[in-house]
Amino acid sequence: MATANKNLSDYDKTTIPNASKFRFGIVVSEWNDTITEGLYQGAYDALIENGALPNNIIRWNVPGSFELIYGSKKMQQQMLNAVIAIGCVIQGETKHFDFVCEGVTQGIKDLNVLHETPVIFCVLTDNTMQQSIDRSGGKHGNKGTEAAIAAIKMAELRKNS
Numbered sequence: 001m002a003t004a005n006k007n008l009s010d011y012d013k014t015t016i017p018n019a020s021k022f023r024f025g026i027v028v029s030e031w032n033d034t035i036t037e038g039l040y041q042g043a044y045d046a047l048i049e050n051g052a053l054p055n056n057i058i059r060w061n062v063p064g065s066f067e068l069i070y071g072s073k074k075m076q077q078q079m080l081n082a083v084i085a086i087g088c089v090i091q092g093e094t095k096h097f098d099f100v101c102e103g104v105t106q107g108i109k110d111l112n113v114l115h116e117t118p119v120i121f122c123v124l125t126d127n128t129m130q131q132s133i134d135r136s137g138g139k140h141g142n143k144g145t146e147a148a149i150a151a152i153k154m155a156e157l158r159k160n161s
């Protein structure tokens with residue numbers, strides 16, 4: 001259980017570039033919104049903590065994680081330095097979980113191949129709601145924090161490449 005051995009919110013602030021010069025987009029799925037709101041808050045707080053300006057963070061909502069693909073694609077037109085795609089997919093009774101998870105994973109991967117603005121994968125794919133609670137500000141930290149740090153690092157890499 002990799003996450004169990006590493007708190008998702010832990011990072012060395014001295015190693016993070018200053019984010020004041022970057023513009024960020026955050027696309028948030030409305031499915032399991034009690035979880036995705038926690039992920040969003042973790043991401044937003046981490047961006048601000050590392051120098052991002054509130055006016056340089058734009059948020060769009062989409063119905064579900066599968067729509068993160070389209071929302072993140074449209075964000076490519078917003079002159080951003082990085083995009084964070086936030087969702088929470090929880091196993092139900094059927095195989096739908098498998099198809100949503102695979103679809104959003106491949107779709108976001110494709111956006112990173114086809115476009116210039118990096119899209120960070122902040123999608124929980126959990127067996128239970130408790131696992132999602134634990135990873136959105138609970139005992140394992142907040143994957144939104146982890147995603148924000150990744151977004152800052154990738155924005156810096158893109159600037160320097």
Ligand SMILES: Nc1c(NC[C@H](O)[C@H](O)[C@H](O)CO)[nH]c(=O)[nH]c1=O
Binds near residue numbers: 029064
């Ligand atoms: N079951 C979950 C979904 N399902 C909805 C899909 O993401 C999509 O919105 C629908 O198939 C219409 O295209 N979405 C989640 O984000 N989380 C779930 O647990």
Ligand SMILES: CC(=O)[C@@H](O)COP(=O)(O)O
Binds near residue numbers: 090092094095096
């Ligand atoms: C991930 C899903 O779409 C899933 O939560 C839907 O639940 P079910 O498989 O019981 O229809």
